[in-house]
Amino acid sequence: MENYQSSLDAAFHSLADPTRRAVISRLTKGPAPVKELAEPFAMGLPAFMKHLRVLEKDGLISSEKIGRVRTCRVNSERLTAAETWLCEQRRLWQAGTDRLADYVETQMSRSIENAE
Amino acid sequence: MENYQSSLDAAFHSLADPTRRAVISRLTKGPAPVKELAEPFAMGLPAFMKHLRVLEKDGLISSEKIGRVRTCRVNSERLTAAETWLCEQRRLWQAGTDRLADYVETQMSRSIENAE
DNA sequence: GGAACAGTTTGCTATTTGGCAAACTAAATC
DNA sequence: GATTTAGTTTGCCAAATAGCAAACTGTTCC
Numbered sequence: 001m002e003n004y005q006s007s008l009d010a011a012f013h014s015l016a017d018p019t020r021r022a023v024i025s026r027l028t029k030g031p032a033p034v035k036e037l038a039e040p041f042a043m044g045l046p047a048f049m050k051h052l053r054v055l056e057k058d059g060l061i062s063s064e065k066i067g068r069v070r071t072c073r074v075n076s077e078r079l080t081a082a083e084t085w086l087c088e089q090r091r092l093w094q095a096g097t098d099r100l101a102d103y104v105e106t107q108m109s110r111s112i113e114n115a116e
Numbered sequence: 117m118e119n120y121q122s123s124l125d126a127a128f129h130s131l132a133d134p135t136r137r138a139v140i141s142r143l144t145k146g147p148a149p150v151k152e153l154a155e156p157f158a159m160g161l162p163a164f165m166k167h168l169r170v171l172e173k174d175g176l177i178s179s180e181k182i183g184r185v186r187t188c189r190v191n192s193e194r195l196t197a198a199e200t201w202l203c204e205q206r207r208l209w210q211a212g213t214d215r216l217a218d219y220v221e222t223q224m225s226r227s228i229e230n231a232e
Numbered sequence: 233g234g235a236a237c238a239g240t241t242t243g244c245t246a247t248t249t250g251g252c253a254a255a256c257t258a259a260a261t262c
Numbered sequence: 263g264a265t266t267t268a269g270t271t272t273g274c275c276a277a278a279t280a281g282c283a284a285a286c287t288g289t290t291c292c
Contacts, residue, residue, distance in 0.1 A: 009132055016129035017250090018122060021201075028208040035268060045269070047251050054249095068259040068268050076209055083202040085137075086195060092144040093192055133280090151238060161239070163281050170279090184238045184289045234292090241286070249278075256271070262264085 010058035011082040019043075019051050020060075024074060027061060031073040034063075126174035127198040135159075136167050136176075143177060143190040150179075150186050 014020050023037055038048040052072065055061045060079065063072040130136050139153055154164040168188065171177045176195065179188040 006134060008137065009134060012128045013132035016125055016132055018125060021124065024205060028205050028212065030212055044252065074209060079202060079205060083199065083206060086199040086202065089140060089144050089195060090199060093190060096144065096146055
């Protein structure tokens with residue numbers, strides 16, 4: 001599944017892993033080299049680099065190598081796209097539950113009317 | 117990776133697939149039986165059911181079988197958790213870029229002062 | 233009770249993943 | 263120029279995924 005249909009596939013896929021989310025969290029505070037990003041994790045560098053490659057392929061970060069240091073920075077568009085999608089879903093869901101609440105309220109008023 | 121460390125792992129994992137996102141999208145408008153949910157997709161029912169099982173295992177939907185019909189509904193907490201995380205990341209990232217903007221502005225004022 | 237319907241189970245693929253260890257490249261430092 | 267440092271490549275492994283087809287279970291309807 002190399003090619004994602006939508007950028008949402010890519011964004012959510014990257015974010016499904018705790019290591020990768022931690023990297024994003026760190027990078028939201030500012031750019032950092034690979035070494036520093038890898039430090040908090042128990043895994044070896046090759047394994048960690050795979051996560052970085054996934055993040056970059058999925059468009060959530062970008063990186064640039066200067067000398068022997070590769071500096072990574074967060075790429076906010078994909079994050080925003082994911083957030084926007086979730087926000088829209090919540091909006092739709094709330095619209096539904098609001099209609100339900102209205103309906104329940106209406107039914108209750110009727111019951112009271114009938115009881116009077 | 118049966119057990120997720122965090123509910124975010126589960127939420128983002130489920131959302132990484134376009135079929136599953138479409139199911140969520142449909143369910144935000146209200147509950148629906150499996151048959152109706154499966155209709156728009158080219159794949160067979162067994163493959164589709166796997167997606168539903170993933171969604172349910174990951175806590176994004178719940179379902180109940182009455183007679184021979186299984187009705188699914190969306191489970192908003194996990195979606196909210198994911199949205200909250202993304203929102204927080206954006207907040208942090210914006211704080212950073214705002215600081216950067218301030219810094220650039222300060223530097224520019226100084227250049228102008230020096231030039232005068 | 234027989235047919236149609238809604239969903240489920242089983243068994244089979246190919247691909248992707250997340251990790252390891254070991255060897256390697258290129259830049260900085262002494 | 264030898265050594266440390268930062269990152270990269272290669273080859274390997276076990277587990278999980280996304281799909282298929284075919285056979286099966288239980289419900290509803292005529």
